[in-house]
Amino acid sequence: MRLYNTLTRSKDEFVTHTPGRVEMYTCGPTVYDYAHIGNLRSYIMEDVLEKYLEYSGYEVNRVMNITDVGHLTSDGDTGDDKMLKGAKREHKSVMELAEFYTAAFFEDCKRLNIKKPDSVVPATGCIDDFIRVISSLIEKGYAYLAGGNVYFDTSRLDSYYVFNDFSQEDLAVGVREGVEADGNKKNKADFALWFTKSKFDNQELKWDSPWGVGYPGWHIECSCISMKHNGEYLDIHCGGIDNAFPHHTNEIAQSEAYLGHSWCPWWFHVHHLNTESGKMSKSKGERLTVSRLIERGYDPIVYRFFVLQSHYRKTLVFSYENLDNAKTAYEKLIGKISSLLGAGGQPDAARLEGLRSMFTEALDNDLNTSLGITALYDVLKSDADAATKLALVSDFDRVLSLDLIENAKRAAGQDSSLPDEIASLLEQRSAARKAKDFAKADELRAKIQELGYTVEETRQGTVVRKK
Ligand code: AMP
Ligand code: ZN
Helix, strand or coil: CEEEECCCCEEEECCCCCCCEEEEEECCCECCCCCCHHHHHHHHHHHHHHHHHHHCCCEEEEEEEEECCCCCCCCCCCCCCHHHHHHHHHCCCHHHHHHHHHHHHHHHHHHCCCCCCCEEEEHHHHHHHHHHHHHHHHHCCCEEEECCEEEECHHHCCCCCCCCCCCCCCCCCCCCCCCCCCCCCCCCCCEEEEECCCCCCCCCCCECCCCCCEEECHHHHHHHHHHHHHCCCCCEEEEEHHHHHHHHHHHHHHHHHHHCCCCCCEEEEECCEEECCEECCCCCCCCCCHHHHHHCCCCHHHHHHHHHCCCCCCCEEECHHHHHHHHHHHHHHHHHHHCCCCCCCCCCHHHHHHHHHHHHHHHHECCCHHHHHHHHHHHHHCCCCHHHHHHHHHHHHHHHCCCHHHHHHHHCCCCCCCCHHHHHHHHHHHHHHHCCCHHHHHHHHHHHHHCCEEEEEECCEEEEEEC
C-alpha cells in the first residue's frame, strides 16, 4: 500500500517495524463539548485506514487518548483551558464534564460506524507515567525548570520543525495576538511539560509531583500513552492536519529525546472539513454535530458516505446542499443493491478477484476512498451475476462500513428486526398517511421517536433505525 507521509512529504510504500503488525496511535478528542462533524471527518478516515490495514492482512493495535486534562490546546501552551471553561458553563466538575462528553463522543462514533480503538486511555489515568518521562527528560538535559513549570528545551534538538520549513521567527509560538508570551521559556518554541504555576490558578485537577503540585501539559500525554500501549516503536500516528504543529512536532521532540532513537516514521494527517464561510468551530455558528444532522432528518451514515466521497488530503466543504447530494446518491446506491437481494447461486471466484482488484488498487493508492466508491459502482454496473456483486458489496463494506447490505435489506422490506410495538406503530402511521391524516401520522412518528427510533422517508420508502 502506498500512503502519503507528512514527515517525508511523499507517497511511500507502507512498511511496519514488525512485519504483519501495525502499532497505530490516534489523538483522541478534548472532551469539553460534543465533537463537531469536522472532528469526526478525521475519525472516520482514521477508521477507514485501520479497517483497510486489517483488510490487507495486518493485525492492528490502535490506541487513543482522551484529553481530560492538560488541554491548553488553542495555540502553544497559553491557550484557553477549555475543560475549565466547559465545566463552568455546564455547572459540572471537570471529571463529570469529561465523562459526559467521552460517552457522547463514542455514541457519535457508533452512529458513524467508527470502531472503538483497542485501547482508549484518559490522560488523568496516566499521571505517574507523565512524571516518570518528564523526570527522565530533565535528567537527560532536555527539560528545565523555570518559574515553577517544567519546559522542554527545543534548542537541544538538531531539527525541531520536522513537518514544515518554518523558522523560529516565523512561528512565534504563544505570542499571537491577545495571547501573552511566557517569559519563563528559554526559546520561543519551548513548551510546557508540567505546570505548577499558570494563569489557571483555579485548576481543579492537580497532582503531586517532584516539581510541586500541578498538572501536565497537553503534548506529553500522547507521547506517554502511545509509548505505554504501543511500545517504543510506533508505526503510524494519526490526527487532523491542525495537529501537525505544534502538537505532533512536540510529541516527536519529547518521545525521541526520551527514547534515544527515532519513534514514529509515519504521520497520517486528515485535512479539514470547513463550512462555506470557513473553519468549522465548536463555538461559532450552527453546532454541527451528529445529533444535529439526525434532528434534520439525516441518517449519520449519509455523512460517512459524504466524507468517503472525497480524498482525505483535500479540504472538504460542508453544506446541507452537498449533504443532500450525498443522501440522494446513497439512496440510489442502496436501491441498486436491494434489487440484487434474494438471488441465489454462488459467487464466481474469478470475477470476484478481478472486480475486487479495482477496489484494492484505489485504496492502495493513498487510501483513495472516492475511487473505492467508484469501484463499487463499477461492480454494480458490471455484467457479473447478482451473487458475485453482493459478495463484493459486502467485502468492500468491511472497509467502508456504510451498512450497505443492512440498509438494502431494510429498503427491500426484508428486515424483521423491529420490535412488535414499533412495527405496529409504523403500520398505523402508514395507514394514516394513506388516509392523508398527516397530523395523526406526525403524532405516531413522534411516538416512535420517543421509543428510541428515527423515522425517515427515502426514495425506497420509510427507513426506521434505532437511535
Ligand atoms: P480536538 O477535540 O479539538 O482535540 O480535535 C479532535 C480531532 O479533530 C483532532 O485530530 C483534530 O486535528 C481534528 N479536527 C479539528 N477540527 C477539524 C476539522 N474542521 N476537520 C477535520 N478534523 C478536525
Ligand atoms: Zn495527540
